[in-house]
Amino acid sequence: MPVVRNGGRRDACPTTNSMETQTALPTEELLINMGPQHPSTHGVLRLVLTLDGERVVEAVPHIGYLHSSMEKIAEASTYQQYVPYADRYDYLNAMGNEFAYVRAVEKLCGIEVTPRCEYIRVIMAEMNRIASHLVYFGCLGLDSGAWTPFLYCFREREVVLQLFEDTSGQRLLYHYLRIGGLRNDLPAHFCDKLAEFLDYFPDRIKEYDDLLTYNVIFRNRLEGTGQLSQELCRRYSISGPNVRGSGIPYDVRRVVGYSIYPQLEFDIPTQEEGDAFARHLVRVEEMRQSVRILKQCLEKLPEGEINVKVPRKLKPVVGEVFERLESPRGELGCYLVSDGSEKPWRLHWRAPSFYNLQVLPELVRGAYVADIVIILGSIDIVLPDIDR
């Protein structure tokens, strides 16, 4: 649906005008800590802010509070043992992380998985994308002062999580994907339940839009806030909905065309404006595209085996692989180096939140303190993904 921009109201609450307009009284700059225990920093992020009145002069992010040595653990565990760890660092996209890791290992070992397995993996990844964007949607509502949408979003997320639980036995950290296949096949009622969900979910997205997206207060907070130019995107290697909100149609699903994505029809939603509201619209539209992908997957889902035979002692050849996937937060990369033994020699995650958060000081410079929360919410970070 084309969105008419509510431009006229912007003058009432400017967010990015220059410092020169408020030089009437000489004041001292103020140094304050935001976080790490702050409800709107989505975890434990600490920002050291230099303030001039209500305006941000400089923001310095401090991270590392959740550093859990995920990469060092990989060097001490076998390839199969590491799969559940992959869930744990970007917990909102657990299926996607497993997907990236098992794809990297399979590429290294030359394992081809069955068509049914590929379809189920994509179904899981897209369901996880919907669940993740619902958390984003609800939390951005919370950040901007709207409590109700959060509860509605979690009502639908519950349905997705219930389907995950029926399939894998877990609600958040699944350990469902295995090297060369899956833990088990889909339960009998899965396809019917998912089809039912896909039927009514687009109406629910409209409900959220009516509640939040088209709310005039919400739009006044978001429009023009956190301008991310294409130049900044290039300099900071921004990816995911953030870069698509700035008019660059960069989506790894299309660019790399991994798994069965080339056989599926879907659009890459983009917005030109590059502000927080543009990024918000991109994410909402992405949920609709995920519904489209899931419907096609259910239609085409082939019968057959889900697992291929993989040796118990998995020893890939000496070599390395860099596998990229599109996570809900952007370009997720798994760099895996093998020395020919049972354990990875080196594993490095190209975590999308890690690279996307770097641009925050540029976005909040000159903005109101209250808008930091909006800008941070609109970048959509997950802190364990950053600290790993």
Add this chain to the structure above:
Amino acid sequence: MSEEQDKGQKEEEAARQVVEPLPEQIAEALGDRVSEGGVLDGVVHITVPAEELADALRIVGFEIENSYSHLSDLCGVDRADCIEVVYHLFRPMSDEAVVVRVKLPRGNPQVPTATELWDTANWAEREAAEMYGVTFTGHPDPRPLLLPEDIQGHPMRKDWEYPEEHPYLSREPLHEDFPDVVGRVRVEAPPGREEEIEE
């Protein structure tokens, strides 16, 4: 499977990976700056000496036609005989990749920063610096990023040893029924830092 068979199989598999020569465009632009190079599975791999790195990254990333200007990732790798820094470059909106790597001595690894070309490199270099002890000369903000201030050494190096003593963790069992599970958090302050804790 015996070790010999295992080794034989590995060599056979390694031989199957065909390394093709560098594409002309890159080979010409870089000239003799490349110490090793080849194409493996469609990915261009280049190894350059540390003093040529800044030039090589600028040429591959910005100066050649259709340059590889998307720095996707930067990380360190401990190769036992040396420390490597690996740069994953991609053409924008494409899957064509160049992997630039630089091999550094374990003793004092130094490499020029890439932050002038990409701001992306800022945090990635800080992470590689603290994890592997690589010095990125000219880095605008060389503070540690993820690790606590009081950590000794560079933990992602293969020869890093887990500390026997930790200021905040003891070797006492967590519960008397489970004597093997150790790691109780110390309530008392570590020696020399009593005042700090009291504050």
